[in-house]
Amino acid sequence: MTAPAPRTTRVGAVSIAYYVRGEGPPVLCIMGLGGRAADWNEAGFLAPLAERFEVVTFDNRGTGASDKPTGPYRLEVMADEAVGVLDALGRERAHVVGLSMGGMIAQLVAIRHPARVARLVLVATNAGGATVVAGTREAMAVLTADRTRPRAEALRAAFAAIAAPGFAERDPAALDAMVALALEQPTSEIAFARQMAAIFASDRSAAVADIAAPTLVVHGCDDPLIPVANGRALARAIPGARLVELPGCGHLPMWERPARLAEVVGEFLAAPG
Numbered sequence: 001m002t003a004p005a006p007r008t009t010r011v012g013a014v015s016i017a018y019y020v021r022g023e024g025p026p027v028l029c030i031m032g033l034g035g036r037a038a039d040w041n042e043a044g045f046l047a048p049l050a051e052r053f054e055v056v057t058f059d060n061r062g063t064g065a066s067d068k069p070t071g072p073y074r075l076e077v078m079a080d081e082a083v084g085v086l087d088a089l090g091r092e093r094a095h096v097v098g099l100s101m102g103g104m105i106a107q108l109v110a111i112r113h114p115a116r117v118a119r120l121v122l123v124a125t126n127a128g129g130a131t132v133v134a135g136t137r138e139a140m141a142v143l144t145a146d147r148t149r150p151r152a153e154a155l156r157a158a159f160a161a162i163a164a165p166g167f168a169e170r171d172p173a174a175l176d177a178m179v180a181l182a183l184e185q186p187t188s189e190i191a192f193a194r195q196m197a198a199i200f201a202s203d204r205s206a207a208v209a210d211i212a213a214p215t216l217v218v219h220g221c222d223d224p225l226i227p228v229a230n231g232r233a234l235a236r237a238i239p240g241a242r243l244v245e246l247p248g249c250g251h252l253p254m255w256e257r258p259a260r261l262a263e264v265v266g267e268f269l270a271a272p273g
Contacts, residue, residue: 003042006065011084012077017065018058018085022050025118026091027269029057030082030109032100032124033143033195034187036064039178040099044258049266053095058085060102062191073194075101075202079108083116095269096213097121100226100251101195104128107204110211117213121265124223124251126230127237129205135162139224139251143196145189155179164222164250174255208237215241216268218261220249242268 006017019037027049029040037057040046049055059066060078082105086094095118098106103125110117126132134140142158149157159178160168168175215238219231228245235243244264246257253261 003038007088008065009084009088011081011087014061014069014081015067016058016061016081016085018056018088020054020056020089021046022053022055024053025269026086026089026094027053027055028082028086028094028096029055030096030098030102030105031057031060031063032102033199034063034192035060035099035102036181036185036187038064038181038185039254041177041254041258045254045262048259048262052266052270056085056089056094058082060105060195062195063187064185068188068191073198075105075108075198076112078198079105079112082106082109083113086116092116093118095119095121097123097265098125099123099254100125101199104199104202104204107208107211108202110213110215111204111207114212119269120211120213120215121218121268122215122231122234123218123253123261124220124226124231125234126226127205127208127234128199128203130203131205131233133227133229133233135223135225135227142225145192151186152179152183155182159252162223162225162251163256164220164224164248167250167252167256171256178252178255205237208234209239211238214273216265217241217243218246218253218264219243220246220251220253220256222248223251225251
């Protein structure tokens with residue numbers, strides 16, 4: 001399944017590229033650090049959701065076909081840009097799904113724009129603040145560019161380092177696909193650094209208690225970058241939140257466990273009430 005053609009909308013001074021597939025209740029998916037909309041796994045994760053929902057993805061500022069503005073980035077601004085995509089489509093309310101940094105942005109969408117969020121899904125993420133449990137040394141190393149290796153080799157090693165142990169050997173085709181997408185639409189080091197600085201500057205640990213939308217937290221049990229303890233803490237901090245853990249899964253569930261992730265997310269979003 002190929003990705004739909006991009007559309008663009010201007011939010012403030014920034015042009016944001018977004019992509020729409022399927023019909024039904026709208027679902028806005030927000031990607032993580034340095035990632036592009038394409039990194040959601042079109043065939044494995046998005047296509048099953050698009051059988052029941054209108055699934056909207058977009059390139060965060062600094063990535064893909066969206067603008068790459070200069071100056072510092074802030075997650076609050078990126079959350080407002082996510083809402084700007086809903087505005088462009090004329091969607092007053094949507095389910096919001098966020099992965100990693102995208103989950104942090106999704107929290108802020110729910111905090112800053114509560115009326116716009118029907119249900120909230122937070123995948124492989126944390127609430128920020130002093131109590132965050134750090135990733136392994138090997139996983140955290142992927143946050144620093146490795147200029148000593150060819151780009152494809154460095155990407156392959158980085159993705160393998162943040163997935164569950166043995167994923168690269170179990171599913172080399174998925175790893176190849178992730179590397180190809182990153183090479184096709186590279187994210188610059190400076191944009192990556194600006195997004196990462198925005199992550200470290202954001203502490204939502206107190207504010208998530210104000211999230212009113214029904215919330216599902218999904219976390220891989222073997223996530224080396226944002227360990228599962230963070231997902232458990234996040235679920236405890238959000239009133240009424242439900243937690244689903246994925247055994248044998250690391251930081252890339254849309255590639256490591258795409259069918260299961262689509263099933264869990266789809267069931268939660270389609271639930272009555």
